[in-house]
Each structure stands twice: as structure tokens, then as C-alpha cells.
Amino acid sequence: MRCVEDALSRRKLLTGVLGLVGCSDRFNSASETGEEGTMLGTVPFTDEQADLEVVSGEGLDGRLYTDLSKLKDDALVTPNETFYIRTRYPDLLDPNAPWKIALGGLVESPRDLELADLAPKVKKDLGPFVMECSGNGSGAGFGMLSAARWSGVLALDVLSMVNVHPSAKRVLVSGFDGHSKPSERSTPGASWVFTFDELARAGAFLATEMNGAPLPRDHGFPVRLFVPNWYGCTCIKWVDAITLVDDDVPATSQMQEFASRTHQNGTPALARDYLPATMDQAAMPVRIEKWRIGGALVHRVIGIMWGGYQVTDKLAIRFRDDERFVPVDVHPKQTTNATWTLWSHDWRPNVTGEYAITLRVDDPAVPQKRLDLGFYRRRTAVTQTRQV
Ligand SMILES: Nc1nc2c(c(=O)[nH]1)N[C@H]1C(S)=C(S)[C@@H](COP(=O)(O)O)O[C@H]1N2
Ligand SMILES: [Mo]
Numbered sequence: 001m002r003c004v005e006d007a008l009s010r011r012k013l014l015t016g017v018l019g020l021v022g023c024s025d026r027f028n029s030a031s032e033t034g035e036e037g038t039m040l041g042t043v044p045f046t047d048e049q050a051d052l053e054v055v056s057g058e059g060l061d062g063r064l065y066t067d068l069s070k071l072k073d074d075a076l077v078t079p080n081e082t083f084y085i086r087t088r089y090p091d092l093l094d095p096n097a098p099w100k101i102a103l104g105g106l107v108e109s110p111r112d113l114e115l116a117d118l119a120p121k122v123k124k125d126l127g128p129f130v131m132e133c134s135g136n137g138s139g140a141g142f143g144m145l146s147a148a149r150w151s152g153v154l155a156l157d158v159l160s161m162v163n164v165h166p167s168a169k170r171v172l173v174s175g176f177d178g179h180s181k182p183s184e185r186s187t188p189g190a191s192w193v194f195t196f197d198e199l200a201r202a203g204a205f206l207a208t209e210m211n212g213a214p215l216p217r218d219h220g221f222p223v224r225l226f227v228p229n230w231y232g233c234t235c236i237k238w239v240d241a242i243t244l245v246d247d248d249v250p251a252t253s254q255m256q257e258f259a260s261r262t263h264q265n266g267t268p269a270l271a272r273d274y275l276p277a278t279m280d281q282a283a284m285p286v287r288i289e290k291w292r293i294g295g296a297l298v299h300r301v302i303g304i305m306w307g308g309y310q311v312t313d314k315l316a317i318r319f320r321d322d323e324r325f326v327p328v329d330v331h332p333k334q335t336t337n338a339t340w341t342l343w344s345h346d347w348r349p350n351v352t353g354e355y356a357i358t359l360r361v362d363d364p365a366v367p368q369k370r371l372d373l374g375f376y377r378r379r380t381a382v383t384q385t386r387q388v
Helices: 002-018 115-121 155-159 196-202 253-257
Strands: 038-042 100-105 111-114 129-132 145-148 150-154 170-175 191-195 205-210 224-226 239-245 282-293 296-306 315-318 341-347 353-361 378-382
Touching (some): 111 115, 150 155, 155 196, 155 205, 191 196, 296 315
Antiparallel strands (some): 100 111, 129 145, 170 191, 170 239
């Protein structure tokens, strides 16, 4: 790492004055070379006009988009107030009624679980985990993506509270979706079917707390499902039923609605024909800073990588489709796929004009469906090159 090798001694000298530590501050303010530059401002992405961090709409059309440009290495958890929202608290829910989850289907004796039954099994601080809406996109400033620390009860611990019949092969998790206003875009009735193995492998849990506070209403109060590394559409909010089912159950309306966004082969009729709605390795830029460093202009592109099934050090970037991909600088190294990791890249374009920023992982062994599709491409206009 250039930063460590060349700049550490100089940085040490500066540390006392500027309060900088190592070079992880690169995502915040200091220059990569250790030579102090001046940040001149930020450059916007082209054609992205989403209103960020304001709640809009109601019920199934309720939204809030997280402002990812604020991500910094000391601010990698999204506060509850600005965590993205897809579907707001159903107005037909009574927040004061005692909560019950009907645990039934192919079990010996069905029962209603109360919050008091779950409380002793809550595991604190299971996170941080990212969650992304499978319908994320430029219309939302790509802000249907956030990370939080979660507490909750592992799904397998919930299932161990009943005797499961041997014919039970899958688990249907359903949430309340009573909205008095019909939606303009979405189908009500949130539910998803999982195998035991999928729940176990993902470490799925019924979340009761988010960032150390009770779940906010819009995020599923009092109980939601969280499936680490699966798309948000599987993370059912206001969970009110868990039903053990056999291998022939139909796909739910939610699974069908989200089939293309979770990259299924068509829209299968049966739950067992769905692929896990997991997130392949993904990455995108979230902020472009303009710096003057030693008389030269540098566009510092800051971004995130998330999703994926194994850590990688092969993330690469290009700015035009006819360019070669060059490695980006991930520091500190990616150590987990559970939450996002920051990267940065100092870019010195020679000509002004429009650029399309594309990332990919230079490793054929790493599944990256959405990167292959150019799903997270963001464009920017360069109005100034080299000299300042
Ligand atoms: N009951 C219910 N649960 C739901 C939904 C819904 O409409 N109703 N939307 C799903 C979708 S598509 C996403 S992306 C996540 C969003 O969770 P969040 O609003 O807490 O970010 O919730 C999921 N759980
Ligand atoms: Mo979603």
C-alpha cells in the first residue's frame, strides 16, 4: 500500500497536529499520498435526482432512501432515522395490541408465541449486517441499501419451540400487511418460504432490536425477519405467522412479485423452484471528491462493496467501457461479506466529458451477477482535468 509505505512517517508527523490516525482517514479527509491536499468539493453523479433521507408516501408506497455519500470509515452503520424504508407501518395495525406469532402448520401442537417467549432467547448485537432492496436503483439514488446492528432470536431457536412433523420441509414466514390505502405499485401480503438449511446457513433471525433500540415502527416493530446477505424482500416485517409446510407449497405472491429482481429463472409456481435470494458480490461508487494535491487535480472516487460469499481483494474499476479495469484501494481490507466495506480510487482523467463508472471483481470464481449486468453503473461529468 502506497499510503502505508510512503506516507506513514510523514503522516506520523502530521498526526499530532491534525489528529489523523494511520491512513484509514482517507475516506474522511486526508490525502492518499500523505502530502496534504485541499478538498475542493464533490462532483455529483449524472441524472440522479432522488430526494434522500426524507420519508415519503404511505403504506406499501412509503419510502426513505439512505444517503450513501455520507459513508465514512467511522460511520459505517446507518442510524435508525436514515435507514432505508420500503413499506411504512401498516395503518391497520394497532401498536398497543399484544403481539402474537402463530407458530403452526406441520407441527405437533401449534402455539401462539408472545414477545415474552422470545425475550429470553434474544441474542444481542448479531450485526452489523447490510440490507438491500432487490428493487434498488438510480431512481432511489441507490439508497435502498443500509447497514445496522441487530439483536434477535435465531430462526432455528424459534423452530425449536415446537415439535416439527417429519413431513415439514420448509418454513413460511408471513408478516402483517393491512394497509387501508391500496398501493399503486406493490402487492400486499409479505411472506417468503425458506428451507431449514437456508435459514440455518444464513443465520436468519427474528430481529427485535436495531442499533440497540427497539425496532422502529417502519422497520417492522415489534418483530421482523432478517436474513443476512439475502435481499430485503425476504426480510419480512411485522411477522405474525410462522408456518411449517411441505415441499409442494406454492411460491407466495411476494416471491413471484420479486422473482426477476432476485434473479430467478422466470417466475416459478412452486417455492422449491426458487433460488436463494442471496446477494452476489456488488460494488459501486458513493462519492466523488475533487482534491488539489501538489498543484494537480485528483478526483477521489469513494465507494462500497457488499454482498458476496467470500472476501476478495480483486475489486477493480473503469471509467469508460473501452478502458482496462484497474484495481481499487480497499483499506482496511475487506474482512467480511456481512456488511459493506469502503474502497477508494484516485482518478486523474485527461479529458473532460461524461464517464460511466463500472466496477467488477477480477476473479472468475466470484459470482457477481449485478456487476456483470452493469446494474450499479453511475455516471459523472468531468469539467476540469489535471492542473489547478
Ligand atoms: N410486511 C412486510 N414486510 C416487508 C415488506 C412489506 O411490504 N411488508 N417489504 C419488504 C421489502 S421489499 C424490503 S426491501 C424490506 C425493507 O425493510 P426496511 O423498510 O426496514 O428497510 O422489507 C421487506 N419486508
Ligand atoms: Mo425490497
